[in-house]
Amino acid sequence: xxxxxxxxxxxxxxxxxxxxxxxxxxxxxxxxxxxxxxxxxxxxxxxxxxxxxxxxxxxxxxxxxxxxxxxxxxxxxxxxxxxxxxxxxxxxxxxxxxxxxxxxxxxxxxxxxxxxxxxxxxxxxxxxxxxxxxxxxxxxxxxxxxxxxxxxxxxxxxxxxxxxxxxxxxxxxxxxxxxxxxxxxxxxxxxxxxxxxxxxxxxxxxxxxxxxxxxxxxxxxxxxxxxxxxxxxxxxxxxxxxxxxxxxxxxxxxxxxxxxxxxxxxxxxxxxxxxxxxxxxxxxxxxxxxxxxxxxxxxxxxxxxxxxxxxxxxxxxxxxxxxxxxxxxxxx
Amino acid sequence: xxxxxxxxxxxxxxxxxxxxxxxxxxxxxxxxxxxxxxxxxxxxxxxxxxxxxxxxxxxxxxxxxxxxxxxxxxxxxxxxxxxxxxxxxxxxxxxxxxxxxxxxxxxxxxxxxxxxxxxxxxxxxxxxxxxxxxxxxxxxxxxxxxxxxxxxxxxxxxxxxxxxxxxxxxxxxxxxxxxxxxxxxxxxxxxxxxxxxxxxxxxxxxxxxxxxxxxxxxxxxxxxxxxxxxxxxxxxxxxxxxxxxxxxxxxxxxxxxxxxxxxxxxxxxxxxxxxxxxxxxxxxxxxxxxxxxxxxxxxxxxxxxxxxxxxxxxxxxxxxxxxxxxxxxxxx
Numbered sequence: 274x275x276x277x278x279x280x281x282x283x284x285x286x287x288x289x290x291x292x293x294x295x296x297x298x299x300x301x302x303x304x305x306x307x308x309x310x311x312x313x314x315x316x317x318x319x320x321x322x323x324x325x326x327x328x329x330x331x332x333x334x335x336x337x338x339x340x341x342x343x344x345x346x347x348x349x350x351x352x353x354x355x356x357x358x359x360x361x362x363x364x365x366x367x368x369x370x371x372x373x374x375x376x377x378x379x380x381x382x383x384x385x386x387x388x389x390x391x392x393x394x395x396x397x398x399x400x401x402x403x404x405x406x407x408x409x410x411x412x413x414x415x416x417x418x419x420x421x422x423x424x425x426x427x428x429x430x431x432x433x434x435x436x437x438x439x440x441x442x443x444x445x446x447x448x449x450x451x452x453x454x455x456x457x458x459x460x461x462x463x464x465x466x467x468x469x470x471x472x473x474x475x476x477x478x479x480x481x482x483x484x485x486x487x488x489x490x491x492x493x494x495x496x497x498x499x500x501x502x503x504x505x506x507x508x509x510x511x512x513x514x515x516x517x518x519x520x521x522x523x524x525x526x527x528x529x530x531x532x533x534x535x536x537x538x539x540x541x542x543x544x545x546x547x548x549x550x551x552x553x554x555x556x557x558x559x560x561x562x563x564x565x566x567x568x569x570x571x572x573x574x575x576x577x578x579x580x581x582x583x584x585x586x587x588x589x590x591x592x593x594x595x596x597x598x599x600x601x602x603x604x605x
Numbered sequence: 606x607x608x609x610x611x612x613x614x615x616x617x618x619x620x621x622x623x624x625x626x627x628x629x630x631x632x633x634x635x636x637x638x639x640x641x642x643x644x645x646x647x648x649x650x651x652x653x654x655x656x657x658x659x660x661x662x663x664x665x666x667x668x669x670x671x672x673x674x675x676x677x678x679x680x681x682x683x684x685x686x687x688x689x690x691x692x693x694x695x696x697x698x699x700x701x702x703x704x705x706x707x708x709x710x711x712x713x714x715x716x717x718x719x720x721x722x723x724x725x726x727x728x729x730x731x732x733x734x735x736x737x738x739x740x741x742x743x744x745x746x747x748x749x750x751x752x753x754x755x756x757x758x759x760x761x762x763x764x765x766x767x768x769x770x771x772x773x774x775x776x777x778x779x780x781x782x783x784x785x786x787x788x789x790x791x792x793x794x795x796x797x798x799x800x801x802x803x804x805x806x807x808x809x810x811x812x813x814x815x816x817x818x819x820x821x822x823x824x825x826x827x828x829x830x831x832x833x834x835x836x837x838x839x840x841x842x843x844x845x846x847x848x849x850x851x852x853x854x855x856x857x858x859x860x861x862x863x864x865x866x867x868x869x870x871x872x873x874x875x876x877x878x879x880x881x882x883x884x885x886x887x888x889x890x891x892x893x894x895x896x897x898x899x900x901x902x903x904x905x906x907x908x909x910x911x912x913x914x915x916x917x918x919x920x921x922x923x924x925x926x927x928x929x930x931x932x933x934x935x936x937x
Contacts, residue, residue, distance in 0.1 A: 275797040275814070275907065277873040279836040279880075287837070288872045291879030295863075295897040317815035332873035351872075465607040482607070504611040505619070531627075536868040538904045540620045540683075541609040547623030548611075565627040565931075567899075572870045575607065575905075599898075602934050 274469040274476065281471040285328050285348055292335055296599055299339050307348040307355070308363045309335040315344050320438050320447055324376040324384050325360060326430060327352040329470065330491055333427060333569040339598035340605065342435035343376075351470050351572070352492045354382035360390030361557030365399055372400035372444035374431050376451065378423030379407035402444050404451030406430055408460045408580065410519040411488025411496045422490055425532050425580030426458035426570050429592075432601060436594035454582060461515045462578030464489035464534060465502055468571045487511055491571045491578075505541075508561030509548035512579040512585075517556055520581075526561035526589055528582040529553065535570035537577060542566065545577055553581075562592055568600065606801040606808065613803040617680055618659050624667055628931055631671050639680040639687065640695045641667040647676050652770050652779055653699030656708040656763060657692060659684040661802065662823055664932030665759060665901040669928035672937065674767035675708075683802050683904070686714035692722030697731055704732035704776035708762050708783065710755030711739035727776045736778050736783030738762055740792045740912065742851040743820025743828045754822055757864050757912030758790035760900050760922075764933060767856050768926035786914060793847045794910030796821035796866060797834055800903045819843055823866075823903045823910075837873075841880035844911040849888055852913075858893035858921055860914040861885065867902035869909055874898065877909055885913075894924055900932065 278284050285307055292309060293302035301310045308325075315321055323345030324334045334346035347355035364373045373394070377387045384405065391401040408426035415422055434451045442450070464486045467476035477493035480486060485508070488496025500511075516522075524569040531546045533539070546565045553560055561584065569578075582588070595604030610616050617639055624641060625634040633642045640657075647653055656666045657679030666678035676699040679687035696705045705726070709719045716737065723733040740758035747754055766783045774782070796818045799808035809825035812818060817840070820828025832843075844932070848854075863878045865871070878897045885892055893916065901910070927936030 275817075275834060277797065277837050277840060277869060277877050277909065279838055279876070284872065284876065287879050288876040289879075291875030291877065291882070291897065293876065293879075295878055295895045297895075329870070331875070336871070409793050434642060435609055438817035465609065485607075502607060505609050508609060535612060535870050536905055537609060538661070538867050538902065539668070540616065540904070543614065543623030543627065543663070544611070544620040545623065546627055547619050547621075547625075550623070550626035553645070563627045563629075565623065567871070572872070573868055573907075597935075598870065602754065603937075604657075605936070 274474055276471055278384040278471055284471045285350055289348065295357035299597065304410060306362050308359065308360050309338045309346045311339055311344055311518065315367050315369050318371050319369060319371045319441065320371045320444050322376065322435055322438055323363050323367060325355045325371055326378050327354060329572045330569050335432050336600030341439055341596035342431050342598050342601065344537050351472065354386045356596040357386050357389035357393055360387055364390060364394040364401060365397060365456060373602050374444060374447050375401060375403040376427065377403055377405050377425050378424065379405050379420055380417045380568055381419060382417065388389065394571045401443060402448040403560035404430060404448055404455065406455055408455065408458050410459050410461050410515050415490055416494035417492065425460040425493055425530055425569050425578050426455065429458060430454050430527060432596060433588055433591045436591040444472045458580060459516045459519050459581040460578055460580040461512055462489045462576060463508060463511060464574050466536065466575035468493050468535065468574035470572065491516055491569060493571060493574065505545050506548045509552050511547060513549060513552045516581055520583065522583050523557040525583045525585060527558050528562040528584050528592055530564040530568060530580040532569055532578045532580065533567040534574040535567065536573045536575045542577060546572050549579060561589060606806055608803055610803055616803045617682055631929065638691050638694050640691065641670045641678045643671055643676055647699050647701050649701045650703050650773065652702060652703045652706065652776050653705040654767055654770055655695050655699060657687045657707055659686060662901050668932030669763050669901040669930050673926060673928035674763050674933065675772055683804065687720045689718050689721035689725055692719055693725035695778050696722060696726040696733060697729060706776060706779050707733060707735040708759065709735055710759050711737050711752055711762050712749045712754065713751060714749065732776060734780040736762060736780055736787065738787055740787065740790050742793050742847050744826050747822055748826035749824065752785065756794065756823055757792040757910050758787065759863055761790060761860060761914050762786050764928060765920055765923045768923040775817050786845045789915040790912060791848045791851050792910055792912040793844055794821045794908060795819055795840060795843060796906050796908035798868065798907035799865065800825050800906035802904065821908060823901060825903060825906065832877050837877050838880045840877060841884050845881060846885050847911055848911055852915065854913050854915050855889040857915045857917060859890050860894040860916050860924055861892045862896040862900060862912040864901055864910045864912065865899040866908040867899065868905045868907045874909060876897045881911060893921060
């Protein structure tokens with residue numbers, strides 16, 4: 274498999290050099306620790322927001338560091354959790370005395386390492402709370418997960434809680450808000466082609482020319498089943514139905530994201546959304562905000578995921594609040 | 606090759622349905638004519654900006670319709686020019702009496718059809734001027750082009766001239782500005798994997814597992830030569846050197862874009878920019894603005910292109926001006 278890299282050992286370091294070069298005005302990169310910070314330190318009294326995880330899902334998480342979202346992102350190796358010392362360093366650096374919220378996708382390694390980091394920082398007097406994101410309805414337990422995996426809803430948690438943190442809300446309130454988003458959001462993904470990690474150099478799994486995987490994870494880990502790849506109108510049903518079966522999305526404004534897994538052209542993603550949107554409407558789902566694009570990827574995987582959040586006026590206001598990050602930008 | 610479509614015949618229509626569903630607040634889609642307009646009609650006295658071309662390069666052009674950029678984009682079939690009647694309809698629709706500027710990538714079909722559309726609209730009393738973008742230094746004449754191809758600089762022309770049009774500048778001044786951008790911008794692209802059009806259903810060309818194509822076009826048309834794919838540090842030289850050899854980029858602030866061709870993961874694109882940026886600096890190029898991401902793609906092609914614009918304070922101010930489109934958004 275072909276890649277634009279120097280060598281597989283240094284992909285994260287080398288990539289973060291590019292992040293630093295591309296965003297000098299808004300981001301600061303601690304290359305040694307693989308941490309991306311905002312260029313400006315947090316305002317005193319603001320709760321710090323730290324996320325992170327395995328790399329390979331860009332723009333998540335480093336692309337969401339900036340005004341209105343994260344204060345820091347800890348970048349692990351590809352598909353591998355960041356380590357406790359790294360996370361604790363980021364946590365301590367963005368603490369202004371108001372505490373720090375960790376936003377963690379539910380994978381065993383991430384949960385363990387963020388927990389250890391929270392303990393390390395607590396020992397240094399930093400108050401830490403955690404929001405655990407586990408929105409993927411596809412499977413209960415998986416290759417790297419006990420319980421449900423954390424996927425697309427993470428973008429929503431980072432955006433909405435990020436806006437609330439800018440307003441000066443305190444740590445406990447931000448954790449509650451994050452938990453409320455997790456309780457009201459669900460995702461489901463499909464893949465039509467696999468991804469290739471730089472270290473492996475070959476596709477992480479195989480799919481026949483006429484197959485797709487339903488319920489794929491963002492590391493290529495298995496989903497529910499393999500089926501024949503049909504037209505996009507069928508794929509829309511296969512994405513929408515498991516999400517709607519898991520939570521009632523009627524009777525409230527909904528924020529919807531159709532996310533590309535990496536290699537799917539935007540023309541196909543829009544085409545799929547052209548099937549998804551009327552299907553949601555016919556099921557009584559009132560989509561108030563739409564996001565179509567690559568927001569949480571799996572390297573060069575071909576496919577898409579759907580994330581829905583049952584919102585309300587408060588969540589919509591926070592969603593609409595200004596955000597200025599490489600991955601998500603509006604209002605400023 | 607696998608695609609998320611219904612059938613190859615209706616890809617553009619189906620995809621534009623998704624655009625309409627995703628951007629109801631900012632865009633309006635004329636599905637019959639395959640034209641994307643701003644949701645709000647142009648302010649009286651503002652010059653209309655119309656672009657378009659073959660589809661498959663998204664977000665170009667439909668993703669650049671909105672405040673601060675285009676008033677309308679005409680979507681052709683995949684890699685096929687829009688037709689004169691379609692372009693003329695868009696032109697007439699956005700004319701408020703101040704005339705309309707066509708921004709055209711230099712491909713034979715586009716040039717011919719935009720010319721015919723300009724004549725059709727002129728016959729109805731609409732004043733039309735044209736900026737022809739031909740920034741690709743790779744080849745003189747190509748599969749679909751007499752002269753140089755128009756590629757990444759088109760994004761810059763649409764952004765900068767779009768900002769100037771919002772300021773109320775008149776048609777002649779906007780054409781001059783567009784021509785000045787074209788005179789001062791250059792691009793060069795490479796591919797490591799081919800693209801597949803829905804109609805063909807198979808890759809547009811073949812590249813051996815260890816090969817890359819230097820000077821690739823955005824339709825997969827041939828470049829300068831095929832070489833062994835080396836590390837990203839070599840690829841950076843192969844991107845930067847032909848651009849710098851063609852125009853002096855020293856002694857002025859430069860706007861740089863490292864653009865992904867579609868299937869290249871963001872982590873690799875940043876990694877490549879981490880090699881490109883210091884190489885530009887060591888050649889005396891002062892990059893004042895950086896853009897890294899997918900802005901003009903070639904469906905699912907793997908690869909990247911570099912675009913540089915020799916700017917000045919006026920061009921930087923127009924670049925920084927607010928823009929609110931699905932593909933490019935800041936300041937509003």
